[in-house]
Amino acid sequence: MKLIVEGGNSLHGRVRISGAKNSALVLIAASAIARGEVTLDNVPKIADVETQLEIIRAIGGRVEWQGENTLRLALPDELEVAIPYQLAKKLRASNLFLGALAARCGEARIPLPGGCNIGSRPMDLHLKGLSLLGFDVGLDHGCIKARARRLKGSNIYLDFPSVGATENIMMAAVTIPGTTVLENAAKEPEIVDLASFLNALGAKVRGAGTDLVKIEGVPELGCTRFSVIPDRIEAGTYMIAAGIAGGEVTVESVIVKHLQPLIAKLQDVGLEVDAGEEAITVRRTGELRATEIKTLPYPGFPTDLQSPMMALLCLAKGTSIIVENVFENRFQVADELKRMGARIRVKGHTAVIEGVERLLGAQIKATDLRAGAALMLAGLAAEGKTEICQAELIARGYEKLEEKLTGIGARVESIQAP
Ligand code: UD1
Numbered sequence: 001m002k003l004i005v006e007g008g009n010s011l012h013g014r015v016r017i018s019g020a021k022n023s024a025l026v027l028i029a030a031s032a033i034a035r036g037e038v039t040l041d042n043v044p045k046i047a048d049v050e051t052q053l054e055i056i057r058a059i060g061g062r063v064e065w066q067g068e069n070t071l072r073l074a075l076p077d078e079l080e081v082a083i084p085y086q087l088a089k090k091l092r093a094s095n096l097f098l099g100a101l102a103a104r105c106g107e108a109r110i111p112l113p114g115g116c117n118i119g120s121r122p123m124d125l126h127l128k129g130l131s132l133l134g135f136d137v138g139l140d141h142g143c144i145k146a147r148a149r150r151l152k153g154s155n156i157y158l159d160f161p162s163v164g165a166t167e168n169i170m171m172a173a174v175t176i177p178g179t180t181v182l183e184n185a186a187k188e189p190e191i192v193d194l195a196s197f198l199n200a201l202g203a204k205v206r207g208a209g210t211d212l213v214k215i216e217g218v219p220e221l222g223c224t225r226f227s228v229i230p231d232r233i234e235a236g237t238y239m240i241a242a243g244i245a246g247g248e249v250t251v252e253s254v255i256v257k258h259l260q261p262l263i264a265k266l267q268d269v270g271l272e273v274d275a276g277e278e279a280i281t282v283r284r285t286g287e288l289r290a291t292e293i294k295t296l297p298y299p300g301f302p303t304d305l306q307s308p309m310m311a312l313l314c315l316a317k318g319t320s321i322i323v324e325n326v327f328e329n330r331f332q333v334a335d336e337l338k339r340m341g342a343r344i345r346v347k348g349h350t351a352v353i354e355g356v357e358r359l360l361g362a363q364i365k366a367t368d369l370r371a372g373a374a375l376m377l378a379g380l381a382a383e384g385k386t387e388i389c390q391a392e393l394i395a396r397g398y399e400k401l402e403e404k405l406t407g408i409g410a411r412v413e414s415i416q417a418p
Pocket of ligand 1: 022023025092122123124125126160161162163164165186303304326327
């Protein structure tokens with residue numbers, strides 16, 4: 001798929017933000033632990049969610065969309081514990097079935113997951129956690145295998161607050177007798193959403209959103225109806241769009257607190273930001289100024305908005321610096337932005353961006369989901385036409401992208417192309 005962007009239009013209007021991709025993906029996996037039917041509201045209809053649902057079907061579950069964004073999921077008593085490679089290779093979040101199936105079936109076989117090409121993305125912390133909980137874990141013919149040995153609540157310290165490892169360990173521990181204490185846990189809003197969901201199913205998880213999460217094992221989980229939190233990364237992308245293209249955009253149905261790290265940076269670069277209860281308006285009234293950004297686990301600046309911010313800083317006056325501390329390979333977008341006239345030097349984890357007066361439309365390639373979003377943003381501000389190849393990568397994470405962008409005055413069109 002190709003995304004064609006005609007640059008030069010300022011943006012005006014309101015965008016309703018969808019449910020969070022990263023939350024929906026883990027809640028769908030966690031539904032495998034429930035006994036009975038689970039209903040999830042505010043689920044974004046995007047390619048990654050469809051793949052996660054294919055996995056649910058492959059392990060024996062039933063899935064039904066009700067209306068636009070409500071999902072009903074029902075899993076039988078007997079589940080298949082192996083995830084097909086063809087599905088697992090499509091997205092990183094397939095790894096979240098490790099904790100879910102381990103909890104539900106005492107056994108899981110997960111092919112090493114795929115997903116965005118943004119670094120080596122190992123699974124050592126996930127495996128260490130499950131091993132401490134009493135699972136035999138190992139790698140076998142490209143698959144991660146876990147099988148219950150002697151399960152017991154445990155103290156687990158994560159060397160890095162990995163989102164996926166925190167989620168897998170939380171899910172694996174919910175039905176294990178005793179207390180599990182997870183230290184240096186990830187604090188992302190999606191972790192809090194998972195804990196709330198598990199608790200709604202009858203689990204006893206406390207402390208989510210802090211770096212110490214405690215899980216008291218319960219014998220079994222029940223069923224529930226639950227609504228996914230808004231997508232802070234989607235919201236952030238439209239906020240940055242207002243900055244790069246100019247104009248005034250309001251994102252609606254957001255949780256303002258989740259966007260504080262971005263709001264602070266947008267104010268730094270000279271944008272006006274008005275935050276209400278559930279909406280944020282971003283307005284550009286003058287020149288963009290350079291800034292410095294360091295990506296960090298939440299509540300630091302999110303790595304998923306690093307590439308979109310790089311696109312914005314290409315047009316800021318002065319020299320900006322970005323330090324990427326979460327993924328080692330997340331600057332591939334710089335080469336594509338350079339095709340549009342950006343001046344960026346990358347050395348290791350640091351990118352130095354010299355602001356330029358203008359970007360020029362070009363033929364470029366999305367190298368990963370958020371890189372693709374960054375190129376789309378650059379295209380909105382560039383002179384002339386930008387053609388982004390591999391745009392299906394962008395569709396993995398943005399619901400109704402074209403409709404939402406054209407709704408605020410952008411000129412974008414996606415076409416089927418090799
Ligand atoms: C999740 C998000 C992704 C986001 C990332 C960081 C989903 C589906 N994806 O990815 O959008 O960019 O959090 O906010 O929720 N690491 C290890 N060993 C491990 C696990 C991770 O070294 O066992 C490292 C990774 O290589 C990476 C860092 O920890 O450098 C962060 O990864 P992690 O927080 O696990 O990200 P994901 O859960 O894969």
